[in-house]
Amino acid sequence: MKRVVYTETGDPGVLQLTEAESPEPGPGEVRVRLRRAGVNPTDWKSRTGSGPGQPVDPPQTPGQDGAGLIDAVGEGVDPALVGLPVWVWEAAFQRPWGTAAEQTLVPVHQAVSLPDPPDGSDPFDLGAALGIPFLTAHRCLTVAENGPQRLGPGTLAGRTVLVAGGAGAVGNAAIQLARWSDATVISTVSSPQKAQSAAAAGADHVINYRNQDVVAELRKIAPHGADLIIEVSPGPNAAIIAGGLAVGGTVAIYANNGGDEVTLSIRPLMTTNARLQFVLVYTAPHEAKLRAAEDVVAGVTAGAIRVGEPVGLPLLHFSLEETAQAHQAVEDGAVGKVIIDITD
Numbered sequence: 001m002k003r004v005v006y007t008e009t010g011d012p013g014v015l016q017l018t019e020a021e022s023p024e025p026g027p028g029e030v031r032v033r034l035r036r037a038g039v040n041p042t043d044w045k046s047r048t049g050s051g052p053g054q055p056v057d058p059p060q061t062p063g064q065d066g067a068g069l070i071d072a073v074g075e076g077v078d079p080a081l082v083g084l085p086v087w088v089w090e091a092a093f094q095r096p097w098g099t100a101a102e103q104t105l106v107p108v109h110q111a112v113s114l115p116d117p118p119d120g121s122d123p124f125d126l127g128a129a130l131g132i133p134f135l136t137a138h139r140c141l142t143v144a145e146n147g148p149q150r151l152g153p154g155t156l157a158g159r160t161v162l163v164a165g166g167a168g169a170v171g172n173a174a175i176q177l178a179r180w181s182d183a184t185v186i187s188t189v190s191s192p193q194k195a196q197s198a199a200a201a202g203a204d205h206v207i208n209y210r211n212q213d214v215v216a217e218l219r220k221i222a223p224h225g226a227d228l229i230i231e232v233s234p235g236p237n238a239a240i241i242a243g244g245l246a247v248g249g250t251v252a253i254y255a256n257n258g259g260d261e262v263t264l265s266i267r268p269l270m271t272t273n274a275r276l277q278f279v280l281v282y283t284a285p286h287e288a289k290l291r292a293a294e295d296v297v298a299g300v301t302a303g304a305i306r307v308g309e310p311v312g313l314p315l316l317h318f319s320l321e322e323t324a325q326a327h328q329a330v331e332d333g334a335v336g337k338v339i340i341d342i343t344d
Contacts, residue, residue, distance in 0.1 A: 009048055068127075075213035
């Protein structure tokens with residue numbers, strides 16, 4: 001089978017397309033013959049490591065997310081699963097078999113049944129785009145002290161959710177999930193094009209932070225403030241966090257865009273009894289991820305979760321041979337979801 005690997009950390013040039021024997025699933029594992037793979041920021045960050053030239057042994061195939069068909073199962077796994085269309089999450093976390101390959105191995109619970117989208121779109125494109133972005137967004141939307149652990153119609157009714165950076169993959173997922181759950185969804189963006197993307201995803205209100213006062217506009221829409229802020233840039237957005245959060249509100253921080261340091265005003269956050277929750281899906285509670293996967297499937301089945309231009313997330317396709325270019329596109333901040341086409 002064809003498999004992209006890197007044996008040392010570095011820029012996209014360290015990625016090599018190789019031939020390898022098909023891996024055999026161990027106990028509790030399934031092997032998935034992939035059709036599509038998704039590329040996430042953690043893929044290139046893991047590839048770079050803490051600097052170039054660090055040895056990687058065994059060779060690592062990048063890619064956490066993908067979609068395809070189960071073609072073999074290990075001991076203890078129901079053989080009836082062979083042939084099942086699935087989407088895969090966290091394939092490469094602490095494992096060498098990522099999704100930039102014709103086949104990958106994952107524990108059976110990380111290969112989730114993939115329903116056909118009601119809109120008739122390609123299920124494998126959708127499946128490859130679900131994993132890390134939607135599990136991250138689900139976790140962000142369910143960490144409030146008095147909030148729901150599950151998402152779906154009515155679960156966020158009466159709540160105002162502010163999604164920072166609504167044109168990104170996680171931002172897009174958060175908007176779709178929050179809208180499906182009946183929240184009032186506000187998103188901040190940096191351009192008219194990204195405003196259109198956030199609105200297409202389902203945001204009720206969009207604020208361009210480059211030419212609008214975010215806190216003032218937010219308070220016009222929701223005088224009490226945002227009950228939940230999904231935050232991608234906590235450093236640059238510290239004043240928005242302090243001025244825009246409702247009493248008892250929660251800030252879910254899932255990235256450090258704009259810098260690794262944040263200075264927060266203590267008194268405003270103290271008086272609102274603010275809750276700050278950092279989110280990294282890879283080390284999030286296992287049960288929370290299983291709940292998220294179930295909710296994502298329910299959202300897909302209901303037609304509430306989609307990908308592509310109609311929902312503000314254009315799909316940018318690369319071949320397996322172009323995995324290095326796919327990584328570079330994500331690293332350069334491409335607007336949309338980067339997909340690697342493994343097979344037709």
